[in-house]
Amino acid sequence: MSKPYIEIVKSAKYRLTGNGSRNIGMLMESFEGIDPSTDSDAYGNGAVINDFESELAELLGKEKAVFFPSGTMAQQIAMRMWSDKKGLRKVAYHPLCHLEIHEQDGMKVLHHLESILLGSKDRLFTIEDLKSINEPIAALLIELPQREIGGQLPSYDALVEISYYCRDKGIKLHLDGARLFEALPYYGKSAKEICSLFDSVYVSFYKGLGGIAGAVLAGGTDFIEEAKLWKRRHGGDLISLYPYIISAKYNLDKRMGKMKQYWMHAKTIAERLNKMKGVKTVPDVPVCNMFHAYFDMSKETAENISTSVIEKYNIAIVTNISAIDADTCKSELSFGDSCSLIPEESLKEALDQLELEFSRL
Amino acid sequence: MSKPYIEIVKSAKYRLTGNGSRNIGMLMESFEGIDPSTDSDAYGNGAVINDFESELAELLGKEKAVFFPSGTMAQQIAMRMWSDKKGLRKVAYHPLCHLEIHEQDGMKVLHHLESILLGSKDRLFTIEDLKSINEPIAALLIELPQREIGGQLPSYDALVEISYYCRDKGIKLHLDGARLFEALPYYGKSAKEICSLFDSVYVSFYKGLGGIAGAVLAGGTDFIEEAKLWKRRHGGDLISLYPYIISAKYNLDKRMGKMKQYWMHAKTIAERLNKMKGVKTVPDVPVCNMFHAYFDMSKETAENISTSVIEKYNIAIVTNISAIDADTCKSELSFGDSCSLIPEESLKEALDQLELEFSRL
Numbered sequence: 001m002s003k004p005y006i007e008i009v010k011s012a013k014y015r016l017t018g019n020g021s022r023n024i025g026m027l028m029e030s031f032e033g034i035d036p037s038t039d040s041d042a043y044g045n046g047a048v049i050n051d052f053e054s055e056l057a058e059l060l061g062k063e064k065a066v067f068f069p070s071g072t073m074a075q076q077i078a079m080r081m082w083s084d085k086k087g088l089r090k091v092a093y094h095p096l097c098h099l100e101i102h103e104q105d106g107m108k109v110l111h112h113l114e115s116i117l118l119g120s121k122d123r124l125f126t127i128e129d130l131k132s133i134n135e136p137i138a139a140l141l142i143e144l145p146q147r148e149i150g151g152q153l154p155s156y157d158a159l160v161e162i163s164y165y166c167r168d169k170g171i172k173l174h175l176d177g178a179r180l181f182e183a184l185p186y187y188g189k190s191a192k193e194i195c196s197l198f199d200s201v202y203v204s205f206y207k208g209l210g211g212i213a214g215a216v217l218a219g220g221t222d223f224i225e226e227a228k229l230w231k232r233r234h235g236g237d238l239i240s241l242y243p244y245i246i247s248a249k250y251n252l253d254k255r256m257g258k259m260k261q262y263w264m265h266a267k268t269i270a271e272r273l274n275k276m277k278g279v280k281t282v283p284d285v286p287v288c289n290m291f292h293a294y295f296d297m298s299k300e301t302a303e304n305i306s307t308s309v310i311e312k313y314n315i316a317i318v319t320n321i322s323a324i325d326a327d328t329c330k331s332e333l334s335f336g337d338s339c340s341l342i343p344e345e346s347l348k349e350a351l352d353q354l355e356l357e358f359s360r361l
Numbered sequence: 362m363s364k365p366y367i368e369i370v371k372s373a374k375y376r377l378t379g380n381g382s383r384n385i386g387m388l389m390e391s392f393e394g395i396d397p398s399t400d401s402d403a404y405g406n407g408a409v410i411n412d413f414e415s416e417l418a419e420l421l422g423k424e425k426a427v428f429f430p431s432g433t434m435a436q437q438i439a440m441r442m443w444s445d446k447k448g449l450r451k452v453a454y455h456p457l458c459h460l461e462i463h464e465q466d467g468m469k470v471l472h473h474l475e476s477i478l479l480g481s482k483d484r485l486f487t488i489e490d491l492k493s494i495n496e497p498i499a500a501l502l503i504e505l506p507q508r509e510i511g512g513q514l515p516s517y518d519a520l521v522e523i524s525y526y527c528r529d530k531g532i533k534l535h536l537d538g539a540r541l542f543e544a545l546p547y548y549g550k551s552a553k554e555i556c557s558l559f560d561s562v563y564v565s566f567y568k569g570l571g572g573i574a575g576a577v578l579a580g581g582t583d584f585i586e587e588a589k590l591w592k593r594r595h596g597g598d599l600i601s602l603y604p605y606i607i608s609a610k611y612n613l614d615k616r617m618g619k620m621k622q623y624w625m626h627a628k629t630i631a632e633r634l635n636k637m638k639g640v641k642t643v644p645d646v647p648v649c650n651m652f653h654a655y656f657d658m659s660k661e662t663a664e665n666i667s668t669s670v671i672e673k674y675n676i677a678i679v680t681n682i683s684a685i686d687a688d689t690c691k692s693e694l695s696f697g698d699s700c701s702l703i704p705e706e707s708l709k710e711a712l713d714q715l716e717l718e719f720s721r722l
Contacts, residue, residue: 072596
């Protein structure tokens with residue numbers, strides 16, 4: 001039996017995407033220089049958690065923030081609280097929203113909320129989609145960027161229009177900012193400016209930022225104080241969350257300013273891939289550090305070709321490949337620090353080799 | 362304004378209870394000797410999590426185990442699954458069960474389960490309390506030891522009787538083993554022998570074991586596989602849980618064999634305290650590493666006296682004191698490694714000083 005593709009990727013010296021291996025050294029690196037006598041947080045209290053929450057509240061321009069072990073927990077709770085406040089059980093979001101497809105229906109099963117899916121799976125939803133809902137909703141969730149369609153972003157004007165519409169209609173607007181920092185260069189705006197359009201905001205620390213895990217939910221003081229009760233109900237009010245908090249702060253400081261660089265890498269590579277036979281990226285021109293690449297070939301063929309490039313150049317161009325059907329497959333490419341580590345000439349040759357192999361199909 | 366008592370305790374060189382400061386050095390110690398290239402777990406998969414789960418399943422004598430970020434999450438989920446299987450929304454437990462008093466009613470609000478409280482707050486419940494319920498219940502939760510009444514334990518025969526009764530009546534029996542390892546010396550039995558009386562078991566790693574956080578739920582294969590879905594729904598299926606897992610394994614290996622020693626310390630100190638004027642321990646003779654001490658004096662007086670002992674001997678006899686009413690207060694004492702670090706003669710003198718101060722009241 002041949003080696004699984006994931007193992008072949010791991011054996012490559014270089015990867016085009018990501019921030020390096022998610023190994024235990026990541027945690028050790030974050031903790032270098034931290035005084036071992038620093039007190040743990042204790043059930044949401046203590047400087048190590050509260051200082052970081054204050055820093056994030058400030059960064060996101062909200063009154064308060066609370067650190068969560070996961071975005072799944074933070075966002076279900078946000079949806080639940082807005083629904084309770086409005087006395088409505090319905091919330092709207094994109095058909096490929098994380099809450100809809102990746103959480104085993106937690107929001108529905110634990111909180112008895114219903115979802116209204118806006119627009120269609122293959123594009124961003126628009127204000128027209130929102131206006132076409134003919135029933136009252138408590139909240140609208142917008143994910144910036146929309147991960148499952150290659151990290152697409154609405155224009156800033158479109159966001160403003162939706163925000164005003166929601167305020168006018170009494171719909172609470174929540175930002176799924178799992179990759180918010182990654183989206184900022186496109187808007188040319190600060191996190192605070194973007195977040196000012198939203199009533200509540202969630203951000204994550206382990207996507208482009210490269211932390212271990214963890215999330216922050218930010219909003220008004222009352223909202224966040226109530227979120228802490230829900231965090232306890234969900235089993236997220238751990239005695240110690242500092243392993244995630246310290247790595248979140250370390251990696252936020254390290255990578256927040258690099259998002260434009262990651263985006264530029266994504267643009268360059270997408271442009272190169274789009275020139276290859278049988279390859280198409282979504283979006284055509286990336287608007288943040290990520291995109292999806294679609295290949296007119298089977299998963300097996302794509303893996304074999306990528307493997308041959310790894311064997312020759314020690315560079316993994318794509319680290320994940322999933323089948324769409326027997327003849328097509330796709331990959332998600334998210335750029336981080338790893339790209340810059342590859343010698344320029346080797347990368348050029350590896351991409352040329354990829355193009356050559358594709359042209360022979 | 363005088364310094365808060367907690368700060369005075371922190372300044373003491375020695376503490377009678379616990380395993381030392383819950384500082385960040387704890388994590389660093391656990392990670393010493395771990396290869397930095399060790400892969401992270403990834404959403405419940407990977408050797409670092411699966412090997413530990415297998416180890417715990419074996420230790421607890423169950424088919425499978427799953428690591429959770431918290432016991433709050435693990436136990437609500439266990440109660441929910443047993444309730445779903447029985448088609449009944451009622452579960453029974455002690456009036457001071459963690460789910461009843463420390464979880465902001467998560468089980469009721471998220472899972473719509475009702476609790477039936479057995480017996481009274483100041484004692485262990487008995488099989489007679491269980492038999493007196495005149496309605497069907499899905500599950501019974503037993504906490505070993507019962508923390509909120511000083512860590513009391515039913516006899517092994519009483520446990521067996523309850524277990525047989527539950528099997529006979531089709532009631533699922535769940536073990537809240539937050540401090541299970543602490544209870545084993547009293548029974549003189551293995552974890553596996555105790556757990557064989559139960560359908561599902563939760564254990565924690567940060568009480569007597571002194572880890573950072575985290576829990577394991579163990580049971581039959583189907584039960585645990587379904588628990589993983591609920592873990593995702595709750596937002597507990599983190600991309601990386603290894604910071605807790607590695608510390609759990611490190612501290613389990615370090616302290617599992619020391620529980621009898623901790624218990625002996627608890628017995629010795631309880632005996633000494635019970636000789637002092639105005640002091641009474643619950644239980645009178647500890648059955649594990651913990652007990653509660655009740656003081657016939659105000660919280661302020663107890664703190665002042667304890668402070669004077671700290672100032673003179675650099676030893677904190679009690680690290681927490683809570684008021685019961687204006688004239689009485691209590692403290693929870695849980696023994697770990699710290700006790701052994703105190704020079705014997707100093708400890709004797711500090712306890713003599715405490716006794717002297719109490720005798721003057």
